[in-house]
Amino acid sequence: MKKYFLIVLFFVFLIMINLWIAKENPSEKTAELLLTPLMRIAQKAPSDSIITGRTPASIVAAKTHHVPHVENSFSPDPNVTLDRGQILTLDLGAIPKNLYKPEMGELISEDKQYKYYKKSPTRDSPEGVHPVAYNPSKNRFRPISSVVHLKNVNEGQRQEILSAGFEEYYFDQKLKILFIQTSATEVLDVYQVFKDKGLSVHLEILALPLKAH
């Protein structure tokens, strides 16, 4: 009887230790964090949510791992203006993490979904490699969406653009914003085409996933 009591006591003690660890170090990925990510568990687990969708669910926070002196590792494109001082890089590519191979080029940074690497000038980029935006204030990279925005587009202009062969991704009739679907390899060219036509065209830096509160 005493033996059974001690065994039970041992397992309960393990649970208490886990509780204590979780409280002392919320950033540590304990099993509890893995299993209760959707809501804020006060003082025990971070509120990072399971954000699911096209990619498998993951509880890993969207934390970027930086390589030191990253500012000197790429060239900015001075001809393209992105939102709030962000920079379009000329020689970096973004690719889903599982598709990256070291021979593609030097790894510069990575986040939850993507690896950012310096493209080799002697190799063609494989399909699906997206242009990369750099945020100097946060020292962070994000992929450029292959959907470009055209602002102040009326219905006539919309039809004209679509009849020219461009593919509509979405149209917000009230705000008069036309979203054009391109591809990873064409997006900068399409951007330039519309810019040359004098349209208000914008590249979209892909947002970090939203977090359930």
Place this chain on the structure above:
Amino acid sequence: MKMYWLPLAFFILQSCVKDEGQLPVAASLAPGDVAPTDVVEDSDAPVIVVGTDPLFAESWHLLNTGQTSYSTNPGTAGEDVNIEEVHALLHRGTGVRIAVSDTGVDTTHPDLDDNEIADSHRNYIFSNSSDWHGADPFPSDGEAHGTAVTGLIAAEGWNGVGSRGVAPEALWSAFRYIQDYSPGTSSIAMQLDQMEGDFDIFNYSYGSSECGFTTLVPSSHAKLLEGVTTLRSGKGAIYVQSAGNGFLASNNTILGCTGYYANTNIDAELTSPHKIIVGAINALGLKASYSTPGSGIWVSAPGGEDGTTDPAMVTTDIQGCSQGLSIRNFLFPTAFDFGSHADNLLCNYTNRMNGTSSAAPVVSGVIALMLEANSDLTFRDVKHILAMTADPIDLIASNTLTHPGGGALDLLTHTYDLRWTTNNAGRPFSNFYGFGRVNAEEAVNEALIYSTDLGLYARTIDPNSDLTYYDSGTLVGVTIPNNDFTGIVNSMTSFHNYIIEAVQVEFTTDHPKPRELAVHLISPAGITSRLLNINSGVDGNAIATGTLLMTNAFYNENSEGTWSIQLIDGSNTDVTAASLTNWKLIIHGHKEPIPVGSESPPTAITGLAPDVTPSISTTVSPLFTITDPANASVLRYEVSIVDSSNNVVADWYSIQNSMTFTTTLQGTNVFADGTYTVKVRSVDIDEEVSTTEFSLAWTVDIP
């Protein structure tokens, strides 16, 4: 030796909780319940009373009796949203349409399915936007959040099963929206789409996952303005969003964000006056331990704590014991998990939903009750009623919270939060609670008799250029001293006399670590609102460039007069001086209604002399001299310029009350040769506009 007994005590405690949770279901009949219509008893099954909601008794947010809600500790009786009389009077949100933009919803849930708006759902998982609408929003295993949120709003009432929503007869639609984005898609297009549609209320229990200031998406703010002015046949949809769960009571790290005490103003999506931002309260009637504070919060509502030690929220879960919230915490189960509790044998409910994610749907539900009571309410009416009827809570600790930063960010004598402040219009406001905890009964009663005319919405933004009239320009030498309680103050004068509904500030600093900064805004009446706290969680390297902040603290004050921004640097370790380099002020509000018969607009201007000075070869900077004998009564002048084809070049651009002005018209300062008509009108302190516009033909000849 004592330590060895702790685990045993924990074990016993857990067992006790389980026993306590096994209440007879029939005991859940509460005020507002209709009489049971049938009782089904089975020796192997719990008692089911058809006509009531078995889990109502543990729903402390609806009726707080001091119950534990299947956790260890009880709440405090009375600390709820005061709803039982509203339900009893049959205000239940009937027919009000609510879009729940979240992780998707278990559409077959027996406590939700009767309130579903069939074929209205959306699923943004599809890469082709034409597939979004009408798609099945059923969540995957890890996406129980949306089902829980929906249950808090609109779980069916008095149906003999489970829980009860705040608006148990409101209709819901599920948008499966929270997800990872692929670079082949547009997160902005999805964002705009889920703000649109035939809905009265949009519930957003989500937020940014970034540590630092997020990048403002102008089209998102434009879409909100469009939504609150055109949807619901022009009365405006109501957008409700959770404040966030970032607050920590001690210096710590969460989600990789160091020293994350959090603030709503870090997330640009929470800086729009066209949303209702909701903070969370626990069952003791205090700010929930995690609830992100900020001047952007409008009201607060129950959100609960962890559900194990202290009550969380009892609500719907994805059905079954193999998925959903009720199975997600193996190491620290609550008495309600795993289908081991008689009240939750099928795992269709959870008692561990919490967060401001839970507080927002409670407010959405209350708004549904208000809209059912009075469908003529506009978006601004709803906000106004919520503010006027909310209960200020936690008053005892007023103004006593000291700064929790510690170390280099522990500015002596600097209080971390101002707590409750009563503004010059007599409105109490708190960065923890907004105007207080939502009060369903008071809000619905006010909705029923509502007659306030808020007048036309106005803001100090040039309609032509979308730029604010109040811009400090580039500031030089406005240095922020380190570790200094006073910091720096910079001022500008508003020549608009609106009744304030919200105020936004856009600021830029070269400070390398804005998380060390507190940002205050001081109104003409001398009231201070804390827009950012020291150690607010902004990433160490994230600079503030045109960062937008919002405050509701000045609600109903007058906007005319001197506004000041104050920046305090809480660090004693910086070696480089930093400066405020620019700030802008945007005032949202309306004009004070002038009683019929007492209008006295200023007299018309009698003279206007243009002195047009070309600046560069393609632009001119207009310089006018105004002759206005009644200038003393004028608050400001407004200018409109049209070309010879009557195209508007500047649409009532606002200028200060100077007899002469030289400001280049923002956004429209490139003129071609030709003849223009310039009109000037004057506006007085009551925002009355001169009835006669002074017009002048003006010929431009660019060299």
